Amino acid sequence: MKPMKISEAVVRRLPVYLQVLNDLSARDVQTVSSQELGNRLDLNPAQIRKDLAYFGDFGRKGIGYDVTYLIEKIRQILKLDQPLNVALVGAGNLGRALCNYNTYLKDNMKITAVFDVHPSMIGTSINGLTVLPMEKLKETIVERHIRIGIITVPAIEAQNVADKFVEAGVDGILNFAPTILRVQDAVRIHYANFTTELMSLAYYLDEEGEENENEADLD
């Protein structure tokens, strides 16, 4: 089953909705209105209703959304109901920090292998994962059915790591190195660049120190 076309902005908001819904579920909240979700996420409720309407008619007027049902639906849409193994290359500060997120990745998505080129790193343990040499990358990715590769190496080494990931057969790359990668079209790349995050936040700060109104287009 092919998913329908959903804009990237919506795909980026879905995990955020999921985070809030999981939080509500943990506190035994049964239903939530788009207004409440909007308050928690600083999003217009109409935007939320529009986003969720892509996936079916979940909400009920005057009652809101069933939290458990909505969690299940979003998990399906994001394919979090299936196992997804992830590998990481670059066991420096950032790589170590990301491995510690495994604790939050309660879903089937997990970093299951960590690699580095530095002999001093190889064999050390990060949050239960042993750092492996790059020579083991391909066989480990194949054996463990790893589909996503994370790059946390310096910019100058990132393309080389990306090439190795692609050769080993990953389907997606999350690149933290501040550089644009070139890979074949079949591999999806997302950039998690701290610098660009900061720059896009800076855009919204105006000269007087007040936030600009910059709401998404609403129906």
Add this chain to the structure above:
Amino acid sequence: MKPMKISEAVVRRLPVYLQVLNDLSARDVQTVSSQELGNRLDLNPAQIRKDLAYFGDFGRKGIGYDVTYLIEKIRQILKLDQPLNVALVGAGNLGRALCNYNTYLKDNMKITAVFDVHPSMIGTSINGLTVLPMEKLKETIVERHIRIGIITVPAIEAQNVADKFVEAGVDGILNFAPTILRVQDAVRIHYANFTTELMSLAYYLDEEGEENENEADLD
């Protein structure tokens, strides 16, 4: 001067354009076509032309964009032509990794202060910055005209840090903790959540291991 309304997706792409343009400029490239930019960024050239058209008529048919001029324009739009001081709370692995990005932040945007609650961290140095105690947060933010606060503490401490940032008068927060923050409307929050990044990447991997076609809406 108030900037015009630009969609968040475009604002997120502008720093990426800037990164490629800076790279071209460093190699003395004078002009670039939307086709070349598209190849480098794995984006449809029509999308790039549309994005850049928001800001004026930069491109020339058959010649392309003037690299230097486009860099200058994007820097103005993102307000990178003005100094922007940033503070960070949480000097763990992630905080340390982000401080090291200062090297890439060639623009006026810099992390100029780092804070932590742990006595063992206070007074230590990260990439030339001395870790300060939380008691110094407010006075440092005021004195150094810091406008953005970065949160790299555990989820459970994040709201408390956000409250302190807001009280100290920052205009924007970049939150790396995997939790939704509540702050007053005037303060803009961006979330840099590794988990949500991974989840939105996972969305684009389909069952057969091939990328889904999911192009942005083009005119």
